[in-house]
Amino acid sequence: MSEQQLPDRLCTDGDRHLAGGNPTKAAACYSAAFSRDAEAAVRHVQSLGDVGLASIVAVLEGWCAGHTWVPLQVGVEPAGEAPVSAGMAAGFLLLLDPSNLIASVLRVDTLLRSGQHDEAVSRCNALLNAHPKHALGLLLTRALAWVLSDRHSGNGVVDYLQAFAKRREETVAFVTTRQTADLPRIVDAFNHYVSQHQKSARGGL
Structure with a gap:
């Protein structure tokens, strides 16, 4: 053959x-x-x-x-x-x-690991509109993409805070189990975000 x-x-x-x-x-x-x-x-x-x-x-x-x-x-x-x-x-x-959620999330993860963070954010945006029942996981995945992009890490912090405000325990569980390897980057993003806002507050006095 x-x-x-x-x-x-x-x-x-x-x-x-x-x-x-x-x-x-x-x-x-x-x-x-x-x-x-x-x-x-x-x-x-x-x-x-x-x-x-x-x-x-x-x-x-x-x-x-x-x-x-x-x-x-x-x-x-x-x-x-x-x-x-x-x-x-x-x-x-x-x-x-093409709209399969499992395959799409795996593709987003591949984009994240290959450094294509902007494309990962775009995919998450589209998936959030198509799969609202899975909004928390998609929001936290987009948050990580923002954080890993460095240039827009503040957007990621905002996404994390939004998720935490809505579903606190699930958000903590997701991040600590699914994003463990990236926790140092996430913590750094939060520290930078807080530092920038403190500077802005002092500058406004």
Whole structure:
């Protein structure tokens, strides 16, 4: 079998597993096809119909669970160990479902870690409008993006304070568990923010 024929064969295998009631194996086949020919794999999975597409999306979301703070939908279980990276699963998910929250948050995290803080802020802004039920996590993620950008760290402090004012315990729990590695930068941003406001207050006297 040629390299060009392999994605089609993998998709055919995926169809067989899906028809046999094993969406996890099907998703593994489609993901393998995606790694070789993303456009063809996405087109094929999108042609499965609503039920087939939803089952593959659910498996991909399960593989991404645990790599993000977004909870799985009620009744959806983690899909076990993924045969692909969370980044690849998220990329596949975003092409199948561009507004998917789990995949979008993973993409934002990638942007944060690669230093693309302004793009991360823009993504969070769009997600806040699309997913108001998850506003706290998105607000705190945007806050971190602002803080890591340095130039706009004050905006991040404002976001943190806004979240804290609305849901104190959840905000503290989120920051101390999900943003532990960045706590020194967050504390520095708060110290700088307070210092600047103290200077402004003294200057106004």
